[in-house]
Amino acid sequence: xxxxxxxxxxxxxxxxxxxxxxxxxxxxxxxxxxxxxxxxxxxxxxxxxxxxxxxxxxxxxxxxxxxxxxxxxxxxxxxxxxxxxxxxxxxxxxxxxxxxxxxxxxxxxxxxxxxxxxxxxxxxxxxxxxxxxxxxxxxxxxxxxxxxxxxxxxxxxxxxxxxxxxxxxxxxxxxxxxxxxxxxxxxxxxxxxxxxxxxxxxxxxxxxxxxxxxxxxxxxxxxxxxxxxxxxxxxxxxxxxxxxxxxxxxxxxxxxxxx
Amino acid sequence: xxxxxxxxxxxxxxxxxxxxxxxxxxxxxxxxxxxxxxxxxxxxxxxxxxxxxxxxxxxxxxxxxxxxxxxxxxxxxxxxxxxxxxxxxxxxxxxxxxxxxxxxxxxxxxxxxxxxxxxxxxxxxxxxxxxxxxxxxxxxxxxxxxxxxxxxxxxxxxxxxxxxxxxxxxxxxxxxxxxxxxxxxxxxxxxxxxxxxxxxxxxxxxxxxxxxxxxxxxxxxxxxxxxxxxxxxxxxxxxxxxxxxxxxxxxxxxxxxxx
DNA sequence: CGCAGGTTTGACGTCTCTCAAGCCCAGTGG
DNA sequence: CCACTGGGCTTGAGAGACGTCAAACCTGCG
Numbered sequence: 001x002x003x004x005x006x007x008x009x010x011x012x013x014x015x016x017x018x019x020x021x022x023x024x025x026x027x028x029x030x031x032x033x034x035x036x037x038x039x040x041x042x043x044x045x046x047x048x049x050x051x052x053x054x055x056x057x058x059x060x061x062x063x064x065x066x067x068x069x070x071x072x073x074x075x076x077x078x079x080x081x082x083x084x085x086x087x088x089x090x091x092x093x094x095x096x097x098x099x100x101x102x103x104x105x106x107x108x109x110x111x112x113x114x115x116x117x118x119x120x121x122x123x124x125x126x127x128x129x130x131x132x133x134x135x136x137x138x139x140x141x142x143x144x145x146x147x148x149x150x151x152x153x154x155x156x157x158x159x160x161x162x163x164x165x166x167x168x169x170x171x172x173x174x175x176x177x178x179x180x181x182x183x184x185x186x187x188x189x190x191x192x193x194x195x196x197x198x199x200x201x202x203x204x205x206x207x208x209x210x211x212x213x214x215x216x217x218x219x220x221x222x223x224x225x226x227x228x229x230x231x232x233x234x235x236x237x238x239x240x241x242x243x244x245x246x247x248x249x250x251x252x253x254x255x256x257x258x259x
Numbered sequence: 260x261x262x263x264x265x266x267x268x269x270x271x272x273x274x275x276x277x278x279x280x281x282x283x284x285x286x287x288x289x290x291x292x293x294x295x296x297x298x299x300x301x302x303x304x305x306x307x308x309x310x311x312x313x314x315x316x317x318x319x320x321x322x323x324x325x326x327x328x329x330x331x332x333x334x335x336x337x338x339x340x341x342x343x344x345x346x347x348x349x350x351x352x353x354x355x356x357x358x359x360x361x362x363x364x365x366x367x368x369x370x371x372x373x374x375x376x377x378x379x380x381x382x383x384x385x386x387x388x389x390x391x392x393x394x395x396x397x398x399x400x401x402x403x404x405x406x407x408x409x410x411x412x413x414x415x416x417x418x419x420x421x422x423x424x425x426x427x428x429x430x431x432x433x434x435x436x437x438x439x440x441x442x443x444x445x446x447x448x449x450x451x452x453x454x455x456x457x458x459x460x461x462x463x464x465x466x467x468x469x470x471x472x473x474x475x476x477x478x479x480x481x482x483x484x485x486x487x488x489x490x491x492x493x494x495x496x497x498x499x500x501x502x503x504x505x506x507x508x509x510x511x512x513x514x515x516x517x518x
Numbered sequence: 519c520g521c522a523g524g525t526t527t528g529a530c531g532t533c534t535c536t537c538a539a540g541c542c543c544a545g546t547g548g
Numbered sequence: 549c550c551a552c553t554g555g556g557c558t559t560g561a562g563a564g565a566c567g568t569c570a571a572a573c574c575t576g577c578g
Contacts (some may be wrong), residue, residue, distance in 0.1 A: 098514050102429050117418040143411035151410050152402035159376040165424050170361050172431035173475030216432030255357050
């Protein structure tokens, strides 16, 4: 499967099966083309009439390819822009006063990174978990632009994305570790569905440690839950992905609130 | 202390110490006056230059007084506007497929209600916990207005408010009930501080049941935590408020993550 | 082959949930 | 004024779940 990304004004197409720096194709790319983007149905483009998609590239800057392990932004940085994930996956996190890390979210295409401020600075840090790309939306441009279509789209999109955080919060208030994990899988699957991807194959580029942290449990508890659901035949988990074999059972577990 | 609210075009001032329906003062009010609002330092007005505050009432509609127990909006309603709390307190909640209720937040002045959408509908229901008032911001007006100051202010405010939800999420991932409760108190106190109110006196118009639900624990666990902190002299809790007597100790408890 | 990091499994202690009883307070009616 | 009543809150005892610590296990890599 060819790997396509954008770099210094070019669209670069690599052969993912061959470890090489020599691209298969190198196409000049003058700007972002939303109409050809795979994520256009899950980002602000989905809230703009299809025949007006051309207005977006005037406000969005599409970034070069971001390697796994690269920080997109850090807590405390000047919060002058939002990042909208185009491809790949990010994890965001915060540190408390003691230096404990909390993984706050895993971001898929269409998700907003840098949408949480305090005193004009980002609250979370975001790091790429795999090769990724984002679109940048500068806030001053947004204010000055006076482009009603863009403003509405951004605000609607922020409101819809707030739902992910809410889902996560609800999952966390479930007391049982199994219910939290099941809820995570179900929400993840729903997001993949909206992206037009397979709803039962969940890639897990994050470590078990990070996933456990995000779900508010220990690594061992997560491991036990996964082993149990594996043994029960509800999921089939490996190091880098989770296969949902019995979606209905998993959904039932997600609802099983012991609260 | 006089109680001031707005009703059918009048500003009504009541004597809160006397149980009567006869107002002390009745002033004609043609529109919202942000410059005189007690919440102006904690809402979108705080992101608009002071000498331009007059633009806001053109877009905001200030509601009549909302009695305790009144629903401001319900999950599933058409999400065509945001509510910005002006005074009082609300609680918002969601129901899952099983009918279990999850209290998702308690909203203080300056907070946004109705900022979470799915398919054009609200996800949460919000109900007043005491006599309250809100400002309405219609989304179509926001898009068409082309008023850069307003757009920037709303987006910045949404980004700052996203922080509350994040704080809640982090509090929920703490496994210890005591840490969750302590974190709730600390965040609550911080919000009161920003409103210019006392940071050690926390009114609790919500029931213990609702508070426990919001913190992802049982009523009994919450009660035990409160009793323990009471006995330790860290707080002094009664039915309708919590006094923080040792803020530093409480802060330390909030950080004590057993994760 | 050996190493290191991440992951799984096991044993044990602790914390929270559950169920149950008792308490406190406000409102009601005698 | 006082007993009654109901709801919300507190307290108690037991069971189950999760965290902790420790050891073993995989897996990719040199």
